[in-house]
Amino acid sequence: DVKVTQSSRYLVKRTGEKVFLECVQDMDHENMFWYRQDPGLGLRLIYFSYDVKMKEKGDIPEGYSVSREKKERFSLILESASTNQTSMYLCASSSSGTANTEAFFGQGTRLTVV
Amino acid sequence: AQRVTQPEKLLSVFKGAPVELKCNYSYSGSPELFWYVQYSRQRLQLLLRHISRESIKGFTADLNKGETSFHLKKPFAQEEDSAMYYCALGVYNTDKLIFGTGTRLQVFP
Numbered sequence: 001d002v003k004v005t006q007s008s009r010y011l012v013k014r015t016g017e018k019v020f021l022e023c024v025q026d027m028d029h030e031n032m033f034w035y036r037q038d039p040g041l042g043l044r045l046i047y048f049s050y051d052v053k054m055k056e057k058g059d060i061p062e063g064y065s066v067s068r069e070k071k072e073r074f075s076l077i078l079e080s081a082s083t084n085q086t087s088m089y090l091c092a093s094s095s096s097g098t099a100n101t102e103a104f105f106g107q108g109t110r111l112t113v114v
Numbered sequence: 115a116q117r118v119t120q121p122e123k124l125l126s127v128f129k130g131a132p133v134e135l136k137c138n139y140s141y142s143g144s145p146e147l148f149w150y151v152q153y154s155r156q157r158l159q160l161l162l163r164h165i166s167r168e169s170i171k172g173f174t175a176d177l178n179k180g181e182t183s184f185h186l187k188k189p190f191a192q193e194e195d196s197a198m199y200y201c202a203l204g205v206y207n208t209d210k211l212i213f214g215t216g217t218r219l220q221v222f223p
Contacts, residue, residue, distance in 0.1 A: 031209045040123060042200060042215035043158075050209060058210075090158065096209050102148075103202075103211055105158040 003027070006091050006106040013113050019078040021109050023091030030096035032074035033103065034058075034066065037088040049074055050096060081113045116141050118203050118214035126220045127191050135186040135217045137175075137201030146204030147184040149175055150213070153197045161186075161199070171195070191221045 007022035025032065031050050035043040035058075045058030047066040055066050063085060067075040074093075078085055091106040117140040127133055139145055149161040162170045164177040164184060175186045184201060201214040 033211065035213070040215060042120070043213035045210070045212065048208075048210055056208075056210070092158075092211075094209060094211070101204075101209065102160045102163070103150075107157050 004091055004093050004104050004106040006089075006109045008109050009107065011109060011111045013078075013081050013111065015082060015113055017078075017081045017113075019081045019111065019113075021076040021078075021089055021091075021111070023074045023076070023093075023106055024072050025074075025093040025104070026072065027093060027095070027104065028071065029093035029104075030071070031094045031101075031103075032068065033092040033094075034064075034074065034076045035090045035092065036060070037090055037108070043090065046076065078111075081111075083113050085111065086113045087111060116203055116205055116212050118201050118212055120201055120214035120217050122217045123215070124218045124220065126222065128222050129193055130190050133186075133188045133191045133195070133219065133221075135199050135201075135219065137184045137186065137214060139182050139184065139201075139203050141182075141203055141205075143206045145177070145179075145182075145184075146206065147175075147177055148202040148204065148211075149173070149184075149186050150200045150202055151197050152200070158200070191219075193221050193223055195219060196221045 034046040049068045092103040094103040119138045147164040151161040152158045203212045
């Protein structure tokens with residue numbers, strides 16, 4: 001059974017804190033993604049990584065950074081958390097080589113910034 | 115610019131009624147299109163992709179390049195179809211996946 005695992009299901013952080021969201025996949029996928037999911041706004045791509053140490057900005061990268069030191073792990077970093085970053089964060093992975101490939105999602109991390 | 119538009123936030127039907135969830139895209143290249151579904155308390159998962167031309171759980175979707183649409187259809191809705199549905203566009207040569215805003219389907223008994 002394919003697996004994308006996000007380290008936390010729920011997180012509560014204070015404004016200004018540095019926050020790390022971790023994601024691990026066991027499918028040897030080249031591509032990994034971070035999205036945020038908000039009602040009425042759908043899934044918006046924050047960052048995308050197509051290989052180890054390679055990354056590309058998505059549609060809403062401001063206030064976020066990412067790290068991919070190993071193929072199986074993709075971390076999302078909120079440098080200084082703000083209340084407008086309260087959201088559901090979804091990690092996904094897919095194999096490379098075709099835009100037709102299926103993406104597999106984690107269970108999500110609901111982050112609340114107070 | 116690449117964009118996916120789902121005009122309906124909520125679609126409510128009765129069991130047995132036909133369902134059509136609309137999706138339009140904007141993309142200059144050859145599109146790769148998907149429908150993803152999220153049932154309550156479950157993770158987002160692939161429902162179907164246009165290249166497979168398959169029917170999954172009674173759902174079908176046809177790519178219409180002239181109208182730049184990829185609407186999801188089912189002739190007879192079931193209560194278990196109630197979920198959030200997202201249309202997505204695969205960007206050629208990047209593997210990037212762009213999602214729409216989603217449509218919540220409610221099927222009443």
